[in-house]
Amino acid sequence: MEGDGSDSPVTIKNIERELICPACKELFTHPLILPCQHSICHKCVKELLLTLDDSFNDVGSDNSNQSSPRLRLPSPSMDKIDRINRPGWKRNSLTPRTTIFPCPGCEHDVDLGERGINGLFRNFTLETIVERYRQAARAATAIMCDLCKPPPQESTKSCMDCSASYCNECFKIYHPWGTVKAQHEYVGPTTNFRPKILMCPEHETERINMYCELCRRPVCHLCKLGGNHSNHRVTTMSSAYKTLKEKLSKDIDYLIGKESQVKSQISELNLLMKETECNGERAKEEAITHFEKLFEILEERKSSVLKAIDSSKKLRLDKFQTQMEEYRGLLENNGLVGYAQEVLKETDQSCFVQTAKQLHLRIQKATESLKSFRPAAQTSFEDYVVNTSKQTELLGELSFFSSGIDVPEINEEQSKVYNNALINWQHPEKDKADSYVLEYRKINRDDEMLSWNEVEVCGTSKIIQDLENSSTYAFRVRAYRGSICSPCSRELILHTPPAPVFSFLFDEKCGYNNEHLLLNLKRDRVESRAGYNLLLAAERIQVGYYTSLDYIIGDTGITKGKHFWAFRVEPYSYLVKVGVASSDKLQEWLRSPRDAVSPRYEQDSGHDSGSEDACFDSSQPFTLVTIGMKKFFIPKSPTSSNDPENRVLPMPTCIGIFLDYDKGKVSFYDMDHMKCLYERQVDCSHTLYPAFALMGSGGIQLEEPITAKYLEYQENM
Numbered sequence: 036m037e038g039d040g041s042d043s044p045v046t047i048k049n050i051e052r053e054l055i056c057p058a059c060k061e062l063f064t065h066p067l068i069l070p071c072q073h074s075i076c077h078k079c080v081k082e083l084l085l086t087l088d089d090s091f092n093d094v095g096s097d098n099s100n101q102s103s104p105r106l107r108l109p110s111p112s113m114d115k116i117d118r119i120n121r122p123g124w125k126r127n128s129l130t131p132r133t134t135i136f137p138c139p140g141c142e143h144d145v146d147l148g149e150r151g152i153n154g155l156f157r158n159f160t161l162e163t164i165v166e167r168y169r170q171a172a173r174a175a176t177a178i179m180c181d182l183c184k185p186p187p188q189e190s191t192k193s194c195m196d197c198s199a200s201y202c203n204e205c206f207k208i209y210h211p212w213g214t215v216k217a218q219h220e221y222v223g224p225t226t227n228f229r230p231k232i233l234m235c236p237e238h239e240t241e242r243i244n245m246y247c248e249l250c251r252r253p254v255c256h257l258c259k260l261g262g263n264h265s266n267h268r269v270t271t272m273s274s275a276y277k278t279l280k281e282k283l284s285k286d287i288d289y290l291i292g293k294e295s296q297v298k299s300q301i302s303e304l305n306l307l308m309k310e311t312e313c314n315g316e317r318a319k320e321e322a323i324t325h326f327e328k329l330f331e332i333l334e335e336r337k338s339s340v341l342k343a344i345d346s347s348k349k350l351r352l353d354k355f356q357t358q359m360e361e362y363r364g365l366l367e368n369n370g371l372v373g374y375a376q377e378v379l380k381e382t383d384q385s386c387f388v389q390t391a392k393q394l395h396l397r398i399q400k401a402t403e404s405l406k407s408f409r410p411a412a413q414t415s416f417e418d419y420v421v422n423t424s425k426q427t428e429l430l431g432e433l434s435f436f437s438s439g440i441d442v443p444e445i446n447e448e449q450s451k452v453y454n455n456a457l458i459n460w461q462h463p464e465k466d467k468a469d470s471y472v473l474e475y476r477k478i479n480r481d482d483e484m485l486s487w488n489e490v491e492v493c494g495t496s497k498i499i500q501d502l503e504n505s506s507t508y509a510f511r512v513r514a515y516r517g518s519i520c521s522p523c524s525r526e527l528i529l530h531t532p533p534a535p536v537f538s539f540l541f542d543e544k545c546g547y548n549n550e551h552l553l554l555n556l557k558r559d560r561v562e563s564r565a566g567y568n569l570l571l572a573a574e575r576i577q578v579g580y581y582t583s584l585d586y587i588i589g590d591t592g593i594t595k596g597k598h599f600w601a602f603r604v605e606p607y608s609y610l611v612k613v614g615v616a617s618s619d620k621l622q623e624w625l626r627s628p629r630d631a632v633s634p635r636y637e638q639d640s641g642h643d644s645g646s647e648d649a650c651f652d653s654s655q656p657f658t659l660v661t662i663g664m665k666k667f668f669i670p671k672s673p674t675s676s677n678d679p680e681n682r683v684l685p686m687p688t689c690i691g692i693f694l695d696y697d698k699g700k701v702s703f704y705d706m707d708h709m710k711c712l713y714e715r716q717v718d719c720s721h722t723l724y725p726a727f728a729l730m731g732s733g734g735i736q737l738e739e740p741i742t743a744k745y746l747e748y749q750e751n752m
Contacts, residue, residue: 050164050168051168054161054164054165054168056074056075056076056079056139057073057075057138057139057140058075058076058079058082058083058139059076059078059079061076062165062168062169063076063158063161063162063165064076064077064078065077065078065157065162066157066158066161066162066165067080067152067155067156067157067158068155068156068157068158068252069138069140069145069155070145070146070147071138071140071141071143071145072251073138073139073140073141074140074158074161075138075139075140077152077157079139080152080155081152083136083139084134084136084147084151084152134146134147134148134149134151135147135742142493150236150237153236154236154237155236156233156236156252156253159233162227163227165227166225166226166227169226170225177189177190177224178190178193178200178224178225178226179200180200180201180202180205181199181200181201182199182201182205182208182209183202183205187202188202188204188205189202190202190224191203191206191224192206192221192222192223192224193221193222193223193224193225193228194206194210194219194220194221195219195220195221195222195228196216196219196220197209197216197219198228200224200225200226206221233253235253235254235255235257235258237254237255237257237258237262237263238255238257238258238262241255241256241257242255243255243272244256244271244272245258245259245269245270245271245272246269246270246271246272246274246275247259247264247267247268247269248267248268248269248270249264249267249268250264250267253272253275254269340419340421343419344416344419347416347419348416350412351412351413351414354411354412355410355411355412357411358410358411361401361404371397371398371401374394375394375398378390378391378394440467440468440514440516440519440520440521441462441463441514441521442513442514442521442522442523442524443460443461443462443468443471443495443512443513443514443521443524444460444461444462444524444525445458445459445460445510445511445512445524445525445527446459446460446461447527449496450510450527450529451529451741452502452508452529452530452531452532452741453532453536453601453738453740453741454532454535454536454740454741455498455499455500455502455740455741455742456475456498456499456502456508456510456529456531456741457496457497457498457741458473458475458496458497458498458499458510458512458527459495459496460495460496460512460524461495462495462514467516468514468515468516468521469515469516469517470491470492470493470514470515471491471492471493471494471495471512471513471514471515472489472490472491472492472512472513472515472520473489473490473492473497473499473510473511473512474487474488474489474490474510474511474512474513474523475487475488475490475499475508475509475510475511476488476508476509477503477506477507477508478506478507478508478509478528492512498741498742502531503531504531504532504533504534504535504599505531505532505533505534506530506531507528507529507530507531508528508529508530508531509526509527509528510526510527510528510529511523511524511525511526511527512524530708530709531709532599532601532691532693532704532709533597533599533693533702533704533709534596534597534598534599534693534694534695535597535598535599536598536599536600536601536740537591537593537598537599537600537694537725538591538600538740539589539590539591539600539725539737540557540558540559540589540590540737541554541558541559541560541561541587541588541589541590541727541737542587542588542589542590543558545588545621547587548585548586551563551564551585551729552564552585552587552729554587558590559736559737559739560734560735560736560737561587561727561729561734561735562605562733562734562735563585563608563729563730563731563732563733563734564732583730584610584612584728584729584730585728585729585730586621586624586726586727586728587727587728587729588616588621588724588725588726588727589724589725589726591724592618592722592723592724593694593696593722593723593724594696594722594723595696595697596696596697597693597694597695597696597697598693598694598696599691599692599693599694599704600691600692600725600737600738601689601690601691601692601704601706601737601738602689602690602735602736602737602738603688603689603690603735603736603738604662604686604690604733604734604735605733605734605735605736606665606686607732607733607734608662608663608664608729608731608732608733608734608735609663609664609730609731609732609733610661610662610663610729610730610731610733611661611662611663611727611728611729611730611733611735612659612660612661612662612726612727612728612729613659613660613662613690613692613703613726613727613728613735614657614658614659614660614692614701614703614726615657615658615692615694615701615717615723615724615725615726616656616657616658616659616723616724616726617656617657617718617719617720617721617722617723617724618721618722618723618724619656619721620656620657620721621724621726655717655718656717656718656720656721657717657726658701658715658717659726659728660703660713662686662690663733665685665686666683666684666685666686667683667684667685667686667687667690667712668682668683668684669681669682669683669684669712669713670682670713670715672715684712687705687706687707687712688706688707689705689706689707689738690703690704690705690706691703691704691705691706691709692704692725693711694717694723696719696723697719699716699717699718699719700714700715700716700717701714701715701717702714706738
């Protein structure tokens with residue numbers, strides 16, 4: 036690809052689209068080669084990792100990572116850049132360093148591994164081509180000498196060993212004959228300086244001299260002897276160079292030989308573009324026609340409905356008006372009463388009787404109407420409310436004809452929300468769909484629907500990030516084949532946790548009893564073994580000793596903010612207690628696991644079944660609830676029923692704990708429905724830790740945060 040510089044400026048300028056970084060959309064600057072073989076600027080990789088790292092920190096803290104409640108840790112703002120570049124990470128760092136991010140070129144997740152950016156190769160070949168392009172684009176702009184006194188002279192050559200550009204005079208001064216510098220390699224004026232030898236990123240003092248055929252990347256001899264490539268098939272760099280150059284040359288010759296075919300296909304594409312333009316306009320006109328017909332129908336129905344309402348309104352008002360005039364006639368000196376008063380003035384008996392008989396009947400009728408007042412018409416128009424629910428639903432699903440594409444269905448069992456939302460769906464005709472569009476939107480408490488957000492997905496699952504806490508979201512998906520899409524799937528409603536997810540693991544040091552508890556290597560699962568040791572402990576009951584709960588806590592404490600974490604209790608568990616406990620209370624509980632006085636029977640420990648009753652009015656430095664035998668036991672309280680039937684609930688599949696440190700409140704949730712089962716005050720004057728206790732057989736599995744998983748790529752060279 037480097038050639039001898041014979042490429043014309045016109046040829047170089049024609050390849051600009053190949054020199055644009057997919058992240059920043061600008062010319063590459065110090066491009067790095069990702070595991071998926073796409074290139075990206077060095078600064079762009081850093082920015083991507085910092086962005087993801089900040090979002091991960093936001094999940095583990097209340098509002099920002101600069102107010103993190105975690106203990107024993109420096110502020111993330113002080114070592115952010117260093118954390119990105121530093122190989123490896125420790126569990127007690129602020130958050131696990133993010134090394135997984137989607138490639139901007141192919142949108143597949145790439146994993147940089149423990150070494151991070153330091154494990155990536157710099158694409159010097161691409162960098163050289165970009166520099167040649169820059170020079171062709173700014174041919175009239177001279178590169179000035181780096182060593183001249185002001186004003187600098189135009190440079191005539193650049194030294195690759197010194198990484199500097201010189202004019203003729205300065206080059207002679209700094210590269211005198213008879214010295215080592217006189218042997219330096221120099222080229223024409225350039226601003227792109229690359230090392231003469233490519234060094235291994237895994238072993239920084241070793242030069243690259245082999246090529247791993249399995250991983251398709253250059254390696255050094257230490258990588259082959261005892262590194263990650265010890266069992267891989269490798270070849271010499273010269274052999275790989277020759278093979279790849281021959282393949283690339285053949286491919287280029289093939290493409291050049293097919294130039295006429297390419298031009299013909301370009302012409303065909305131009306015709307297809309024009310045809311697409313015409314067909315698209317025709318489709319728009321047809322769509323407008325269909326919608327105008329719908330508008331006409333709606334306008335007709337609207338006119339008919341409004342006319343019916345107006346007619347009913349007029350009829351009712353007329354009835355009310357007539358009734359009102361009749362009642363006005365009952366007033367003194369008005370209407371019927373006034374007429375009757377005039378009749379009473381008649382002195383001729385025959386004439387009076389002739390008129391008074393009918394008048395008396397009218398007066399009696401008016402009197403009866405006063406006794407039982409009844410409006411002449413109804414004021415409600417309930418019968419005239421237009422029901423558009425079905426039509427609204429149909430219009431909401433209005434789409435293009437699916438042409439046989441089945442509607443995908445969201446898998447509710449495999450879809451969940453924790454720190455992020457994971458949505459899985461199934462499609463009966465998976466091979467016939469080119470892609471999917473996942474739509475989601477937030478539902479406000481007053482059932483107000485916001486606009487849909489759309490994400491295009493190639494597979495049948497997607498992780499949605501940056502969802503608001505304590506919110507309700509609706510999800511739906513539709514399939515695409517070409518430009519045709521299927522109707523939307525049935526909506527899935529999920530509720531986000533009430534606070535950011537708090538990330539921690541079980542602490543294998545503080546109070547951990549390895550005789551009774553078994554902790555896995557990842558430290559996210561603990562099991563209680565009811566075996567021989569427990570039987571020996573139980574035997575002490577004969578001499579006044581008691582078996583106690585075995586405690587284990589989280590490895591990170593909380594000193595401020597709102598936090599939420601979740602876990603699963605195994606259905607076979609006999610007795611498990613979960614909640615929070617302060618640092619001073621933990622020291623009291625865990626001072627000696629073999630003490631004669633077990634904390635199980637201390638007045639304020641919370642493990643005696645009556646202890647909660649004795650102290651529910653005061654805020655305690657701990658809160659633990661009991662779970663066991665597939666039941667969730669709500670502690671007694673003065674504000675709720677203490678009947679056993681109301682206090683014993685079925686054990687949720689997944690249990691969540693919400694701690695509001697600033698308000699001193701802890702709540703226990705059913706994660707499946709994000710429903711609060713129990714809450715109470717807790718003393719937050721000291722550092723609080725997630726606390727767990729087990730007795731007998733049992734197991735606790737911490738809920739794993741939802742993160743993107745690394746995908747393996749199969750790229751053909």
